[in-house]
Amino acid sequence: MPNTVVMKFGGTSVADAQRIKRAAQRIVAQREAGKRVVAVLSARGHTTDELINAAYEVSAHPDPREMDMLLSTGERQSCALCAMVINDLGHKAISLTGSQAGIVTDTSHTRARIVDVKADRIREALAEDKVVLVAGFQGVSTTKDVTTLGRGGSDTTAVALAAAVKAEVCEIYTDVSGVYSADPRIVPEARKLHTVSFEEMLEMASSGAKVLQLRSVEYARTHGVSLHCRSSFGDAPGTVVVDEEQTVENPLITSVVHSVDEALITLTGVPDRPGAAASIFTALAEAGVNVDTIVQNEPKGDGVVAEVSFTLSTDDLAAAEAALGPIRADLELAGVEVDPDVGKVSIIGAGMRSHPGVAAKVFQVLAEEEINIEIIHTSPIKITTLIRADQVPEAVRALHKAFNLSVEDVQAEGGFAEQSR
């Protein structure tokens, strides 16, 4: 039986008739190379934004179930159009909705999670030598309603299907040619990474790298799906995401990742009693707010008030402020301060585990640039600093240069590794 490849095309890769044809040709090329192909497509270009605008034109708070019904149409259109082209190119193609493809989710509209993949219909179509096009970003809930997986959910669709059909690789085609050591728009000498480990990719996705959705990387790691991020506008290989044991040696630092879509909320006068923090973050979670880093200062005695700060995406800011209103009254907080002009810069590298002193160097580099660090957050393979949003580009450039990331194979000889020996 021939090997199966899952190919995922993002919105810019299917934005117009010309690009849909190009995606179809890429799919056909894989088919003609003897592969079975399942392709997952996003909505064309700005379709999803246009549909969201249409919803807000009729409703200030669109019903989530109906929002999903509305938004799920965009990907179906892309798939139907691409299937037409593939049929014209002399191959059999069939487009399936998320529901028809067997993507079963929970009932959390607009942010549903996949609970099962019943890929029988896909397997049948593949066995009939058909190319299968699946509408990304969507599924059908256990109560038979159309659901969507949240922004970027098409990556998760692709990975879930790759796991279900035991694909040899899940190729993610986007408008960038892979994963870079930093955003090339900020650091022109940034280097394309040939491989990154799942652990690094997870940290990168959660730190602002937009090339892959965090959930899709988690899903791929859990289910052992090999990921390949590459450009839909060229043939060069991109970046392969692999298990850590497959990498020859872990680089000390792989990349500098940043995000300016961050906000910092500080709650002052938080009563120092059990359950106060719990009630704050429960309210935020119920409002669907993803809280990133939480910092609490030490209260100076029994019953003395504390200060709690946390970061979140600016996308969630309105929802967070709405959720904090009742909490502020309940807990008699002194204040809720919102700072929307912060950004975060992270350096990531699996080799960091075995090399102490990286954090010290980060602080030194930023200090030399006179960049003030507001919050620091670390994991075994990541150091994240929260700084002013307008200082993010210079911080990225300084760190990328200091850790010598534009040079290939820096991990063994150059950069920080050399200095720390």
Add this chain to the structure above:
Amino acid sequence: MPNTVVMKFGGTSVADAQRIKRAAQRIVAQREAGKRVVAVLSARGHTTDELINAAYEVSAHPDPREMDMLLSTGERQSCALCAMVINDLGHKAISLTGSQAGIVTDTSHTRARIVDVKADRIREALAEDKVVLVAGFQGVSTTKDVTTLGRGGSDTTAVALAAAVKAEVCEIYTDVSGVYSADPRIVPEARKLHTVSFEEMLEMASSGAKVLQLRSVEYARTHGVSLHCRSSFGDAPGTVVVDEEQTVENPLITSVVHSVDEALITLTGVPDRPGAAASIFTALAEAGVNVDTIVQNEPKGDGVVAEVSFTLSTDDLAAAEAALGPIRADLELAGVEVDPDVGKVSIIGAGMRSHPGVAAKVFQVLAEEEINIEIIHTSPIKITTLIRADQVPEAVRALHKAFNLSVEDVQAEGGFAEQSR
């Protein structure tokens, strides 16, 4: 249990945010008047045309299955948006795809026929006091593919659901306020008809009246669904389509209906042997061409060639010409003449059955206008004339005036009835 009303809104009635809100308000008004409501919506404004254009941008001959997947998205968007508004207005609403609504069709993509309506999910939602919005024009085939019912198919969806849920009435909301004695754009004094019989409505729909799709009228008659055609932009009652026995007395002539989207094809040198006509019209039927009137001249002896003419919609002209190519060669026809500049004018009235002489008057009126009749076709309640397309407006005006159709209750006293006594 409260009565159920099915309300169908056409594309112009949901074309933008303002109109979707207006449709939602009408639905809510029915709800607040104590009715259970199932609403069937078409795609917004030009959505379907835009999707068709997108398909032809990528493919000269779009695959019909994929065309259905593509086109079915438009109605889903309308329904989701309208459901959001109804939810905002304080009522519970749920939108369903044709598939979710249980519209089961055959597998004839782009022109599927309904084979079953499994309205359990609609009934459940109604029992939960929800307004149910159903995407018109579509269903799911017996092989679980998305199908569409052909242009205007939303009327059929509405009637089929009205039959399935035993609705007291199926209201068809459009941009015209009912069925008129002639097209008011051509005959300004045309009169809105309070009632027409199913038989008349069927003849009108098949003669070019666009207010209701022929299939939906057939379905309504077969299943005893009461139809009410009315304007979505005003509150005045429209036209009710009723069983003939319910009309007090049949009007002699109800209306003049016309169409300029007609073409005439004449095949010359058709061999006069059994099966020749059958092979011609079988080929056309297989190409999906709806042939209207067929005229064959008498061959003048054994084996002598004949001439066959037939009319069809200009929409089907390209398909007909393509289908006739092989037939022309097979039967060694002398020629295939295509005349795309014809139109038809029909007068319709259930009372015609019991009043001879209507046809004679039609010919006399047209003769006085120096309008040449190319083909005549009659049914017990209709007389259709095929004339030059550019003479259609004057023919409609002359017939409307001659039969005195702008006067209410003309059937009993005035117009032709008077003259024929």
